[in-house]
Amino acid sequence: MKPDLPARACGIDFGTSNSTVGWLRPGMEPLIALEDDKITLPSVVFFNFEEARPVYGRLALHEYLEGYEGRLMRSLKSLLGSKLLKSDTSLLGSAMPFTDILGLFLGQLKQRAEALAERPFEEVVLGRPVFFVDDDPLADQDAEDTLVKVAKKIGFKEVSFQYEPIAAAFDYEQTIAREELVLIVDIGGGTSDFSLVRLAPERRNLADRHDDILATGGVHIGGTDFDKQLSLNGVMPLFGYGGRMKSAAYMPTSHHLNLATWHTINAVYAQKAQLALRSMRFDVRDTTGIDRLFKLIDQKAGHWLAMQVEDCKIDLTQAAQRSLSLERIEPGLVAELSQSLLEDAITPLLQRISASLSQLLAKAGIGAEQIDTVFFTGGSSGVPALRHSINALLPNARQAQGNVFGSIGSGLAIEAKKRYG
Known part of the structure; x- marks a missing residue:
C-alpha cells in the first residue's frame, strides 16, 4: 500500500437499515458523507408516484411521512436470499424486478461517493454477512452472486467481498496497543454476525490475515x-393480535405478522388481503382491534407504525418505559412499552444468538476465559438484554464499542486499499 495516496477502491457496507461508503484518503476520516453531512444513508427507497421519481434515504422517509402518494421500500438487503428476489413488483403501472430496485439503491451509494471523491470507482469491496441465509449454502451463494451482478450492472468492474465482522475487526485494530483475542459481535438490521480474530498493532498492514481469523459464524x-417482536408483543394486541374468533380459535395472524415485518408491510394493502380481513370480521368476538386494523390499513400507515416501533426500541436501550401514541389511529390510543417487555419479547432470539456464539467458540477450540475483548458494532448492538446475555456467556471479557454504524464501512475501506491499492 502507498499510504500517501488516496485508495483506488472504496468499500461499501450495504446494510439492512443503514449503508455507508468508506474510502481511504491521507489525513481524512474514511467514511464519506452520503446525505448532507451524515455518513449513513438509510437503506430506503420511496417511489414518489406524484412526481414519478425514486428518492432515497432520509429524504425518502420525509416524503413518505409528508403524505406523498407512493410506495416505500425498506430493509432492501432482506431481499437477498429470499424468494422475492427472483420476482417483480408493480410500480407506476409496470413491473420492476426486485434486483433493479437493489441496483437503484446501490447505484445511489456509488454516485454519491463518486460525486464527493470527484473520481469514478471501478473496484469495490462489499461487506456481506457471514450467512445471507441460515443453513442453505446454495441460497447463500445465490445471494452473493446476485449482489455481484447488481454491482457490475451499476458500473463496478472488480467486485470482492469481506465478512462484515472481519471488516469491523480491522477498524477496531487501528485503536489497540497490544495483541488481543477479540470476539466481534455485529448486530445489524437483518443478521447477527460474529468473528473470532487475533489482532495486533504490528499486523495491521499485512495483506494476508487468514491465520488470524480463528472462526466466523452468525445467525439470521x-x-x-x-x-x-416488540410490535407483536406490545402494539399489535391493540389491533386484534391474539384475539379470539367466535369459535374460540385465535384470530389468524398473517396481517399482523406482515405489518410487523418491514419488507412485507405492503402485502396488507393488497385487495385480496383486505377482502379476507373484512370477511373475517363477522367471526371475531371483539371487533375493536380489527376495526383499528382497518383504519391503519386505510391510512396505509404500516410503515409509519413500524418506524414508531423502531424509535421506541432505540429509546428503550436507555429508558425503562416508553409510551407510543397511536392518536393517528384513534383518539387517546397509546401503547405502553417497556424495557422488560422488549427483553421478554426477544428472549428466544437472544437464546439463539448465544447458542450461535457458543458454537463459534467450540468450533475454534477457544474457552470463554481466553477472550480478551468483545467488540460490539451494528445499530442494534446496544440493546441492554443483548449485552447482558453476552456478558453472561463471556463474563471476563472487556466490552468495547466502536462507531455502531461506521465500523464496518471503515474496515471495508482498509480492506479495499490493501486489495486494490
Missing part, C-alpha cells in the same frame, strides 16, 4: 427482528 437475526 437482527434489529428488524427485535422490532417485529
Whole structure:
C-alpha cells in the first residue's frame, strides 16, 4: 500500500437499515458523507408516484411521512436470499424486478461517493454477512452472486467481498496497543454476525490475515427482528393480535405478522388481503382491534407504525418505559412499552444468538476465559438484554464499542486499499 495516496477502491457496507461508503484518503476520516453531512444513508427507497421519481434515504422517509402518494421500500438487503428476489413488483403501472430496485439503491451509494471523491470507482469491496441465509449454502451463494451482478450492472468492474465482522475487526485494530483475542459481535438490521480474530498493532498492514481469523459464524437475526417482536408483543394486541374468533380459535395472524415485518408491510394493502380481513370480521368476538386494523390499513400507515416501533426500541436501550401514541389511529390510543417487555419479547432470539456464539467458540477450540475483548458494532448492538446475555456467556471479557454504524464501512475501506491499492 502507498499510504500517501488516496485508495483506488472504496468499500461499501450495504446494510439492512443503514449503508455507508468508506474510502481511504491521507489525513481524512474514511467514511464519506452520503446525505448532507451524515455518513449513513438509510437503506430506503420511496417511489414518489406524484412526481414519478425514486428518492432515497432520509429524504425518502420525509416524503413518505409528508403524505406523498407512493410506495416505500425498506430493509432492501432482506431481499437477498429470499424468494422475492427472483420476482417483480408493480410500480407506476409496470413491473420492476426486485434486483433493479437493489441496483437503484446501490447505484445511489456509488454516485454519491463518486460525486464527493470527484473520481469514478471501478473496484469495490462489499461487506456481506457471514450467512445471507441460515443453513442453505446454495441460497447463500445465490445471494452473493446476485449482489455481484447488481454491482457490475451499476458500473463496478472488480467486485470482492469481506465478512462484515472481519471488516469491523480491522477498524477496531487501528485503536489497540497490544495483541488481543477479540470476539466481534455485529448486530445489524437483518443478521447477527460474529468473528473470532487475533489482532495486533504490528499486523495491521499485512495483506494476508487468514491465520488470524480463528472462526466466523452468525445467525439470521437482527434489529428488524427485535422490532417485529416488540410490535407483536406490545402494539399489535391493540389491533386484534391474539384475539379470539367466535369459535374460540385465535384470530389468524398473517396481517399482523406482515405489518410487523418491514419488507412485507405492503402485502396488507393488497385487495385480496383486505377482502379476507373484512370477511373475517363477522367471526371475531371483539371487533375493536380489527376495526383499528382497518383504519391503519386505510391510512396505509404500516410503515409509519413500524418506524414508531423502531424509535421506541432505540429509546428503550436507555429508558425503562416508553409510551407510543397511536392518536393517528384513534383518539387517546397509546401503547405502553417497556424495557422488560422488549427483553421478554426477544428472549428466544437472544437464546439463539448465544447458542450461535457458543458454537463459534467450540468450533475454534477457544474457552470463554481466553477472550480478551468483545467488540460490539451494528445499530442494534446496544440493546441492554443483548449485552447482558453476552456478558453472561463471556463474563471476563472487556466490552468495547466502536462507531455502531461506521465500523464496518471503515474496515471495508482498509480492506479495499490493501486489495486494490
